[in-house]
Amino acid sequence: MTDAAELRRRTRALLDAHPPATTDRRDFLRARFDAGLAWVHYPQGLGGLGAPRSLQAVVDAELAAAGAPDNDPRRIGIGLGMAAPTILQYGTDEQRRRLLRPLWTGEEVWCQLFSEPGAGSDLAALGTRAVREGEDWIVNGQKVWTSSAHLARWAILIARTDPDVPKHRGITYFVCDMTDPGVEVRPLRQITGEAEFNEVFLTDVRIPDSRRLGAIGDGWRVAQTTLNNERVAIGGTPVPREGGMIGKVAATWRERPELRTHDLHQRLLGLWVEAEVARLTGVRLRQQLAAGQPGPEGAGMKLGFARLNQEISGLEVELLGEEGLLYDDWTLRRPELVDFTGRDAGYRYLRSKGNSIEGGTSEVLLNIVAERVLGLPAEPRTDKDVAWKDLAR
Numbered sequence: 518m519t520d521a522a523e524l525r526r527r528t529r530a531l532l533d534a535h536p537p538a539t540t541d542r543r544d545f546l547r548a549r550f551d552a553g554l555a556w557v558h559y560p561q562g563l564g565g566l567g568a569p570r571s572l573q574a575v576v577d578a579e580l581a582a583a584g585a586p587d588n589d590p591r592r593i594g595i596g597l598g599m600a601a602p603t604i605l606q607y608g609t610d611e612q613r614r615r616l617l618r619p620l621w622t623g624e625e626v627w628c629q630l631f632s633e634p635g636a637g638s639d640l641a642a643l644g645t646r647a648v649r650e651g652e653d654w655i656v657n658g659q660k661v662w663t664s665s666a667h668l669a670r671w672a673i674l675i676a677r678t679d680p681d682v683p684k685h686r687g688i689t690y691f692v693c694d695m696t697d698p699g700v701e702v703r704p705l706r707q708i709t710g711e712a713e714f715n716e717v718f719l720t721d722v723r724i725p726d727s728r729r730l731g732a733i734g735d736g737w738r739v740a741q742t743t744l745n746n747e748r749v750a751i752g753g754t755p756v757p758r759e760g761g762m763i764g765k766v767a768a769t770w771r772e773r774p775e776l777r778t779h780d781l782h783q784r785l786l787g788l789w790v791e792a793e794v795a796r797l798t799g800v801r802l803r804q805q806l807a808a809g810q811p812g813p814e815g816a817g818m819k820l821g822f823a824r825l826n827q828e829i830s831g832l833e834v835e836l837l838g839e840e841g842l843l844y845d846d847w848t849l850r851r852p853e854l855v856d857f858t859g860r861d862a863g864y865r866y867l868r869s870k871g872n873s874i875e876g877g878t879s880e881v882l883l884n885i886v887a888e889r890v891l892g893l894p895a896e897p898r899t900d901k902d903v904a905w906k907d908l909a910r
């Protein structure tokens with residue numbers, strides 16, 4: 518039985534064998550993974566010990582107190598939050614052993630090749646084709662808004678393998694090597710001036726069948742695991758009280774009394790309370806997660822996160838007046854990590870606009886909450902039984 522005391526003992530043994538002050542960062546992370554202290558709820562041999570997920574905090578606290586390096590989770594969010602749980606659930610033993618360790622240590626960055634120019638909210642309409650040729654699949658198509666593709670070694674990819682069946686049924690899920698010939702990554706500049714994301718063109722990319730995740734034609738079901746985890750990864754990250762976006766504006770409020778007005782005070786207090794409610798809801802969601810996979814409730818969390826980020830960063834720009842309109846840098850940058858609350862007020866305001874689009878738009882998440890959480894009648898879906906090849910595009 519791996520309880521908190523046992524985890525503390527193992528963490529101290531790791532620190533004794535690999536003192537953070539004298540151990541190379543990568544070696545320390547590899548040793549932590551091999552000791553089962555990376556994500557304690559994962560199985561033994563895959564970075565975990567099969568312990569309750571809630572006990573991860575025990576390990577993290579011990580390691581932080583000892584000044585141990587972490588795996589820079591903001592840089593590898595797609596791998597940790599989305600690819601890993603999907604590989605764990607649907608991968609073969611060989612895939613899990615090959616892919617999870619460098620994913621967790623950050624030696625291999627992951628990206629997500631899902632959205633296409635004609636398939637975002639209606640993701641199941643996607644047109645990228647994968648055609649079987651012997652032991653390989655030949656993939657052709659275009660993906661878009663692919664965050665971190667310029668840094669990535671691997672991608673989770675969904676492609677159409679059977680155009681003759683309705684759209685949800687003819688999709689298969691693959692792991693794509695971003696260094697393979699035929700994968701072309703081009704930057705897309707966004708409202709902040711940076712290019713976090715990319716267009717990705719796939720031309721005759723050869724993916725071995727051994728890199729398929731899940732059964733042929735079952736890709737939509739596999740993708741649900743990724744998408745449910747994505748919403749929790751975007752909206753459900755733990756924050757301390759008065760952390761995140763509300764912490765930024767509250768700090769400005771305290772440090773700059775000359776900016777205060779009664780009206781802004783009332784609005785700030787209202788948003789502070791809402792941010793605290795959202796934070797506590799996140800704590801509850803993570804407790805549910807500790808007991809199993811995330812369900813559609815994650816959609817509600819992500820909805821609130823996007824709305825609050827936009828309102829709070831908007832209030833900060835108003836509070837700062839003319840100063841809030843200044844923007845530090847419009848040169849095209851390729852950031853290594855995405856920090857919603859980083860840089861200045863102008864950046865935070867502009868970046869938060871993407872929060873209600875990425876990981877599913879707020880309108881689509883409202884539909885999910887309505888149908889799958891509240892049990893309201895579903896939207897009419899006239900194309901449900903029509904072969905994908907016969908759909909209007």
Ligand SMILES: Cc1cc2nc3c(=O)[nH]c(=O)nc-3n(C[C@H](O)[C@H](O)[C@H](O)COP(=O)(O)OP(=O)(O)OC[C@H]3O[C@@H](n4cnc5c(N)ncnc54)[C@H](O)[C@@H]3O)c2cc1C
Nearest residue numbers: 629630631632637638662663664871874875876877878880
């Ligand atoms: C910062 C950022 C990073 C991203 N990173 C990635 C990534 O790494 N990988 C990836 O695959 N994708 C990524 N995306 C893409 C993202 O998932 C899509 O943009 C999103 O799903 C919406 O799709 P779309 O852009 O095609 O808009 P559309 O689906 O065309 O939607 C247009 C508008 O119509 C509304 N709408 C559509 N359908 C409905 C409906 N049924 N009911 C009500 N309203 C509806 C939408 O809410 C929206 O307002 C990223 C997006 C952003 C902004």
